[in-house]
Amino acid sequence: MVFEAMAGGVSASRVTVRPSRDADVGAMLAIYLHHIRHGVDPSQHHGIEAPDAEDIKRRRKNMQKHKLPHLVAELDGEIVGYAYAVPFRKRPAYRYVVKHSIYVHHAYLHCGIGRMLLPALIDSCAASGYRQIIGYIDGSNRASLQLHESFGFRQVGHLPSIGFKFGQWTDSVMVQRSLGLGATTPPDVFP
């Protein structure tokens, strides 16, 4: 998928959103590690061991098995962001629901990369037959809250004081959006 519009400071025609490859793992890890150290993602705090390249490779393979997207945004050959979805819960009743994560390289924040990755992720999950997508966002993460709102996510939950990092308790906001036909029809049968 190549996007033609102009976005922020980056010409979107130079950005390609595509499925990740094993060769992208190092770049994705570097993006993630930066945000672990400096970011506001609720899953990120001191004391949790960061994933290594093998973890990410394993996760990618597992995603492919579930027909779940694991995407990167590439700008002039450089990986500038990635996004992926995982099953929301293991129990079969929830098999049409995914939860997702999105990370943009710190040098390219607010340049429109998130605006390219998120809709591609939504479309890809919908095309695989999933019906709802859920995200958990740190209550102070204005960028992520606004990005998700602008792609149709609604705030469906507020979980106060569930994180502890950088010396303080943090809230999470749960956001949700329907995919494809959502709840208007029964689900398609997954293989």
Ligand SMILES: CC(C)(COP(=O)(O)OP(=O)(O)OC[C@H]1O[C@@H](n2cnc3c(N)ncnc32)[C@H](O)[C@@H]1OP(=O)(O)O)[C@@H](O)C(=O)NCCC(=O)NCCS
């Ligand atoms: C959240 C994140 C993915 C957004 O990606 P991005 O490429 O920076 O966002 P975009 O440039 O595409 O901007 C999309 C919208 O998000 C909002 N936004 C982005 N950066 C923002 C900022 N610094 N402050 C306020 N709003 C911001 C705006 O509504 C923006 O739309 P606009 O350009 O019309 O104002 C990115 O900031 C990021 O990777 N953050 C660190 C990791 C993280 O928090 N991931 C999400 C975990 S839930």
